[in-house]
Amino acid sequence: MFSSSSSLACKTFFSSSSLFKLPLQRFLLTFIRRMSSDSTQQCMFQLKLNPLTGNSEWVVIKEEEEEEVENAFLPKSHFSSTSYLDMLNDSPRNQAFRQAIEKTITKPCHVLDIGAGTGLLSMMAARTMLFYDEADKGMVSACESYLPMVKLMRKVLHLNGLEKKIRIFNKRSDELQVGVDLASRADVLVSEILDSELLGEGLIPTLQHAHEKLLVENPQTVPYRAITYGQLVESKYLWKLHDLHNNEAQVVDGLHLTPSGLETLICVKLQQYAMHCDAISEDIRLLSEPFKIFEFDFWKRPDSHGETELQISTITDGRVQAVVSWWVLQLDREGTIFYSTAPQWISSHNNSDVNWCDHWKQCVWFVPGLGVSVSKDEEVHLQAVHDDTSISYNLESGNQRAEPVLLDVNSRGYRLTLSPERIAMYGDREWRYTMFSAMRDALQGKVCRVCLVADDSVFLTILIAHLSTSSRVISLFPGLQEKGTQYLQSVANANGFSMDRVKVLGKKRTCLTMEDTDGEKVDLLVGEPFYYGSEGMLPWQSLRFWKARTMLDSVLSEDAIIMPCKGILKACAMSLPDLWKSRSYLTKIEGFNHSVVNATLGACGNDQDSHKGPCLPYFIWQCGEMKKLSEIVAVMEFDFSKPISQCFGKTKVVFDTTGLCHGFALWIDWVMDAKCSTVLSTGPDCRYYKQGVKLLSKPVAVGTNAVCSPGECYSAELDTSFNPSDGELTVNISFNNEKTNL
Incomplete structure (x- = not known):
């Protein structure tokens, strides 16, 4: 039986049995036995990930060492990425x-x-x-x-x-x-x-x-109790996040990631997804009034399983593509003190103060497939079920029933679960056309006998096999591994290639030998880059592709094509008042001094040096109130034609909008070809990627040459460095109030 006694942050650490493999388990048991012989010693474990290799190692911190390491990068970097x-x-x-x-x-x-x-x-x-x-x-x-x-x-x-x-x-x-x-x-x-x-x-x-x-x-x-609420909505954006089959049906590139009969071969996990729904309110049509779903009383023992059947009247015509849900806490017995995670369209209707926070969001349940078509005043039957840790839904209207489509793994293939953003990207017409064109141009007029996919891109593997019938394709699939093999076997016939031309190594390794390539050099090395399970990491941690390219140097031909050929670190000054406030320096909370936790939690403020704060991954579009204050600038380039190395960059950012600068958004644009004609951006304008956000210790008032006020800064200088040993990016920021010559 699981019982929580800490926040979600601790789930990725020592108490999580899923992290243990047998050799590691033996090591830990040996270590614990040794430590237990001295009852005066205590220790804790920190799991350190090297994003450039994908490998993790456990670091043991003894109690007498904790005072020394408490403000070191390892504990601090972990704490700063939590919701505390x-x-x-x-x-x-x-x-x-x-x-x-x-x-x-x-x-x-x-x-x-x-x-x-x-x-x-x-x-x-x-x-x-x-x-x-x-x-x-x-x-x-x-x-x-x-x-x-x-x-x-x-x-x-x-x-x-x-x-x-x-x-x-x-x-x-x-x-x-x-x-x-x-x-x-x-x-x-x-x-x-x-x-x-x-x-x-x-x-x-x-x-x-x-x-x-x-x-x-x-x-x-x-x-005292908590009540969950929901609302039926139509949203093209939310639909794209889960229905790859019907989205790729609108694409004419000839590829079939989810062939007919295998519609859910690539899918999202059947769960609710936390999301700031206010950020996509313009993409949402409300199809019902809010409805109550479950009530959980804290003052009595709850049941592990619960079901409720609801008849919901629709308020307009549309297609139910998602259920948006939230909860309301009743904190006292009498019902006078409440806290709600409702979206703004509910809060403003109730004249409640709008409270942006990142630790609690709304949740979205995707209605399978195209959703359920409804007419105004139609009754929709909703079944809600909860277990110990989650809530799920089934919908029915008229003759339509939207429930999960189960796949017979033994007879029909293997189900591959990806993040909603990855599902949407694979179904995005523009993204697929860009990748298709770049790969077609690279293969045109060149004989590529061996093509190597260095990351976890099933799309690129299928695309190359589709475009070049004479090429042999080797996929590393460092994260997917055997899952990727089973998936390719399921879609090979629908995409017109034979598995005897496709080889998946199925091992976590990037250092290959000529034996792995059957004695032939690699003519084309490609990646999106995308690494399964790493979608929430900082953008530059996908430079794992550069590390892999370096390790593969011995099997590359002299004129091998490398795609992408380089990465460009981009930056933009941002006003992010809600995000900054949520990360700001703590003094007294309801009368209790919390100043001692600021350094460890990576708080902004209190006149700390601006470069000391952490750089954290966020979907900028979900960060509450936001405004761009400058043009986008190139900060640093990573040349993949050469082995991975330390990089430095320095650039000037000139503000073109007045406002309060809270930090800088950073991301990587992937340049696919040497002519720079095809560039895939992971910037804030694309909702499918997280950006890195470097918050300032104190907001800075900025102005422009045309509109200036005393004390405002007109430009900033970013001084950056990239460490190839651990994948860390250091960003130092300085401001000046001298006008720029136009």
């Missing part, structure tokens, strides 16, 4: 919990905080009990399984003088035992173990165990 800072900057959330805790705790009692994080809710509970007589009879037990966060919590409690009022347990909540850890069952439960879907962090199993083993009968809880 964003959550702590969510003032409506913090205020709602504080008000509900003060209202709920009316006397000294035993309070249990599950998933305590920095200890904010624990401190609220402890402070509330200080106002009552016999406050010493109250106690707060804070449960947090993630050791680095426990270290931060201890610092926060000490800074606020509450370290003696709160007892910390560095355990998962389902490891706690009354009579061993806890002196008694708790009277009050305070917790915030919610994700955008509500259930994804293990809310149900955590509450089940708590009610069975840790809480008194009929306990008080904050929150």
Whole structure:
């Protein structure tokens, strides 16, 4: 049974059994046994990924070393990519919990905080009990399984003088035992173990165990209950994110990634996807009023399985292509304190303050295929089902029923699950035409006996086999591996090629020998670049292609074509007030000093050097309020005709719009051919890619030559360097207020 006692951030670390392979497991067991012989020593594990090789290694940090490494790049870089800072900057959330805790705790009692994080809710509970007589009879037990966060919590409690009022347990909540850890069952439960879907962090199993083993009968809880809501919508953009088969039917390149009869061979996972729906509100048509789906009471033991049947009346004609959902927390028993993750079109209708935050978004459930066609005032039957960690839907209207199409893996092929953005890209007519044209031009007039696909692009593998019937195609598929082989076998006939011309190595390696190529040199080396499972990483971490090209140098012919031939790092100055606020420096949160966590969490502000902040991956278009303040500039070039090497770049950015600069968006444009006639951009104008965002420590007022004010800066200089050993990009930024000569 899974029980969460920390935020989603810890799921990728030591407690996740999915990360372990047998040799690593043996090593860890040996190490733990050795460490356990000295009961005074403790350790934590950090998983370090080298994005240029795709390899990971465990780094062990002993307790006596933690003080030295606490502000080092490894823990800090991990913390800065989590949602801790964003959550702590969510003032409506913090205020709602504080008000509900003060209202709920009316006397000294035993309070249990599950998933305590920095200890904010624990401190609220402890402070509330200080106002009552016999406050010493109250106690707060804070449960947090993630050791680095426990270290931060201890610092926060000490800074606020509450370290003696709160007892910390560095355990998962389902490891706690009354009579061993806890002196008694708790009277009050305070917790915030919610994700955008509500259930994804293990809310149900955590509450089940708590009610069975840790809480008194009929306990008080904050929150008191949560209610999920939904709305039927039509959206061409959301449809493109999952229905590859019907989208590629509109493309005339002759390729079939999802042939007839194998419509769901490439698909997205059947789940809800967290998304800032306000950012695509112009692409959404509302087909129903909001409707209530599930209600979860925190004050009683929840069920693992639940179903509800709803009849929903449509408000206009259209095609139901998605269900947009959100939740509302009722934090107190009386129902006077609420917190909502509803989209802006709901919040503004209710005259609620619009609160942008990145840790909680709306969720989208894709209706399979083309969706369900409806007329105004038609009744749509919706079945909603939840298990321990997720919610799913089935829709039916008239004779139409939209439910997942299951694939018989044994008889009809292999299902390949990709991210929604990758699905949309593979179905995008313009993107496919660009790739088709670039590859056709490269193969035209040149005999390419051996073509090597260095990344996980099934599209390029099929495209080359389709365009050049005389070429042998070798695909590395470092992430897909055997999945890629099974997929190609399923679509070979539909695309007119034989598998005897296509070879998948099926191993995680980039250093090949002539034996792998059957004694022939590689004439064409290509990549999108795309690496399966790495879609959420920083743009320049796809320079793994450059690393692979370098390792493959010995098998390349002298005149081998390399596509893309180079990458160009681009940048644009941005106004991003919502994103910056969510990452800003913490002082007091509802009266509790949190300044000691800023360095570790990578906060902006407090006069820190601008280059010290982390560079994090975001979909710029989902970052709330945004505005471009400059033209796009080229910062640095990566030449793939040469082996990977350290690179430096320096460029001047001249502002062409007045505003407040919060940082710079950075991305890579992939130049496919030597003539630079075909360029694939991963910039903010394309919704399918994440960009790197370098936030400033303090926003800078900027102006233009034409419109100037005292104190405004008119240009900035970006000084960048790329380290080929670890794939890190360093960005230093300086501003000046001298006008630029036009």
